[in-house]
Amino acid sequence: MQYLSTRGTAPQLDFEATMLTGLARDGGLYLPDHIPAMTPAQIAALAGQSYEEIAFAVMRPFIGETFSDDAFRQIIARAYAGFGHPARAPLVQLDANHFLLELFHGPTLAFKDFAMQLIGQLFQAALARSGDRVTIVGATSGDTGSAAIEAFRGLKNVDVFILYPHGRVSDVQRRQMTTPVEDNVHALAIDGDFDTCQALVKDMFNDFDFRDGVRLAGVNSINWARVLAQVVYYFSAAVSLGAPHRPVSFTVPTGNFGDIFAGFIAREMGLPIEKLVIATNQNDILHRALETGAYTTKGVSPTISPSMDIQVSSNFERALFHAYGRDGQAVAQVMAELKSTGGFKISQGALEALRETFASGRASEAQTADAITRTYAATGEILCPHSAVGVHVAEGLQSATPMVTLATAHPAKFPDAVAAAMGIRPALPARMADLFDKPERMTRLTNDLGALQTLIRERIAL
Numbered sequence: 261m262q263y264l265s266t267r268g269t270a271p272q273l274d275f276e277a278t279m280l281t282g283l284a285r286d287g288g289l290y291l292p293d294h295i296p297a298m299t300p301a302q303i304a305a306l307a308g309q310s311y312e313e314i315a316f317a318v319m320r321p322f323i324g325e326t327f328s329d330d331a332f333r334q335i336i337a338r339a340y341a342g343f344g345h346p347a348r349a350p351l352v353q354l355d356a357n358h359f360l361l362e363l364f365h366g367p368t369l370a371f372k373d374f375a376m377q378l379i380g381q382l383f384q385a386a387l388a389r390s391g392d393r394v395t396i397v398g399a400t401s402g403d404t405g406s407a408a409i410e411a412f413r414g415l416k417n418v419d420v421f422i423l424y425p426h427g428r429v430s431d432v433q434r435r436q437m438t439t440p441v442e443d444n445v446h447a448l449a450i451d452g453d454f455d456t457c458q459a460l461v462k463d464m465f466n467d468f469d470f471r472d473g474v475r476l477a478g479v480n481s482i483n484w485a486r487v488l489a490q491v492v493y494y495f496s497a498a499v500s501l502g503a504p505h506r507p508v509s510f511t512v513p514t515g516n517f518g519d520i521f522a523g524f525i526a527r528e529m530g531l532p533i534e535k536l537v538i539a540t541n542q543n544d545i546l547h548r549a550l551e552t553g554a555y556t557t558k559g560v561s562p563t564i565s566p567s568m569d570i571q572v573s574s575n576f577e578r579a580l581f582h583a584y585g586r587d588g589q590a591v592a593q594v595m596a597e598l599k600s601t602g603g604f605k606i607s608q609g610a611l612e613a614l615r616e617t618f619a620s621g622r623a624s625e626a627q628t629a630d631a632i633t634r635t636y637a638a639t640g641e642i643l644c645p646h647s648a649v650g651v652h653v654a655e656g657l658q659s660a661t662p663m664v665t666l667a668t669a670h671p672a673k674f675p676d677a678v679a680a681a682m683g684i685r686p687a688l689p690a691r692m693a694d695l696f697d698k699p700e701r702m703t704r705l706t707n708d709l710g711a712l713q714t715l716i717r718e719r720i721a722l
C-alpha cells in the first residue's frame with residue numbers, strides 16, 4: 261500500500277516512511293491510496309477475539325511490508341501489555357441504547373495511549389533497524405503530550421519536544437509532562453493556545469532545512485499511524501454490540517478530528533456505522549461548519565474540557581479530501597484560504613458528502629457539568645468533562661441504533677472540573693499517587709519559531 265498527501269503534490273510513501281515523515285512536504289496529511297475493505301464474514305469473525313487479535317486483523321492490511329506478521333503481533337502485544345483493564349477498551353452500558361467506550365485505561369489515562377503506545381513500539385523497531393535518530397515534535401492541549409512522553413521517554417534514538425499552551429492544561433496533564441526525569445524529554449510551555457502550538461509544529465515541518473537537519477518526526481494525529489491505531493476500538497466496540505448484523509453509531513468528543521476520523525476509516529472499511537457524531541464544547545467550529553457550511557475561526561475560549569479547546573482542526577483536512585472526491589488541488593485551495601483569511605466555505609457537494617456520515621452537536625459549560633452530575637446519579641459512572649460533552653450530545657439525539665459515546669479520558673485528569681460538577685474529587689490510580697510530590701522541569705517560550713528552533717538545535721547537540 262502507498263500513502264498520498266491530501267494536497268496531492270508530495271511524494272507517495274510506504275507505511276514506514278509515512279510514519280516517520282509526519283506532515284507531507286506539500287503541507288498536507290498522508291492517507292492510504294485505497295481503503296481495504298473487510299467483508300461481513302471477516303468482521304463477524306472478530307467477535308469474541310482479544311483486543312490484540314482485533315488490532316492485528318484491522319491494521320495488518322495497512323502496514324504492507326514494513327513488519328512481518330510475527331513482528332507486528334509482538335509489537336501489538338507489547339503496546340497494550342501495560343493497560344489497566346483486560347479488555348483494554350471496555351464497554352459500559354449507560355441506558356438501554358447508550359453505551360460508553362472507556363478509553364482511559366492506558367498508562368496516561370487518555371485514549372491517546374492506544375495509538376501512542378503502539379507508535380512508540382513501531383518507532384523503536386524501525387529506528388533499531390535503520391540506526392537513525394529522530395527529533396519528535398508534538399503540540400498538545402494536554403493528553404497527546406503526556407502520552408507521547410510516556411511512550412518515548414528514555415529511548416536512545418529519539419528526542420521528544422512537546423509544546424503545550426502555558427496555563428491551559430490541567431495540573432495532572434502538566435505534571436505528567438514535566439515530571440519525567442529522562443534527558444530525551446523536553447516539555448515546552450508556550451505563551452498562546454493549542455492552535456499556536458500546532459501552528460509552530462507545522463511551521464517547523466514546512467521549514468525543510470530545519471526539518472531535514474534535525475530529522476523531524478511527528479506524533480500528533482498528523483501521523484497516519486496515530487489514526488490507524490484508533491480505528492481498532494471502533495471495531496472492538498461494534499462487534500461486541502452485534503456488528504456486522506446490527507449497525508452502531510458513535511458520538512466522539514472532538515477537537516483535532518483524529519479520533520472521529522478513525523471512525524470514518526472503520527466505516528469505509530465496511531463496519532456498519534450509521535452515524536459518526538461530532539461532539540464539541542463551546543469551541544464549536546466543527547459543529548458550525550457542518551450546520552452552515554462555513555468553516556470560520558473565531559478564537560478559542562478556555563473551557564472545563566481543555567483538551568478540546570481547538571479551532572484549526574487538523575484532521576478535518578483528511579475528511580475534506582474524501583468529501584471533495586480525493587481532489588488534492590481543491591483541498592490545497594481551501595487550506596490556503598484558511599491560512600490567509602481564517603476561514604473557507606465548504607462546497608455544497610462536499611458538505612452533503614460530510615453530512616452523509618457525520619452529525620454534530622455542542623455542549624455549553626453548564627450542559628457539560630450537568631452531564632457529569634446526571635450520569636453519576638443514574639449510573640455511578642464518573643465522566644471526565646470531555647466524555648461528558650459526548651454524553652450530552654448523544655443524549656440529545658433520537659436514534660434507534662445503539663449509540664456508543666467515547667469516554668476519552670479518566671476523570672482524575674480533571675479533578676477540579678469534576679469536583680465542581682458533582683462534589684466528588686476523583687483520585688488518581690495508586691501508581692500515580694506521587695505525581696504531585698515530584699519536581700517539575702519545563703522551559704517557557706513565547707510564540708517565536710526562530711527561538712524554538714534554536715532551542716531544539718541546542719538541546720539535541722548536547
Ligand SMILES: Cc1ncc(COP(=O)(O)O)c(C=O)c1O
Nearest residue numbers: 403514515516517518519567668
Ligand atoms: C480527552 C480528550 N478528549 C477528546 C479529544 C479530542 O480528540 P481529537 O483531537 O482526536 O478530536 C482530545 C484531544 O485530542 C482529548 O485529549
Ligand SMILES: N[C@@H](CCOP(=O)(O)O)C(=O)O
Nearest residue numbers: 400401402403404480481516
Ligand atoms: N487534544 C489533543 C490535541 C492534539 O491532538 P492530536 O490528536 O492531533 O495529537 C491533546 O490532548 O493534545
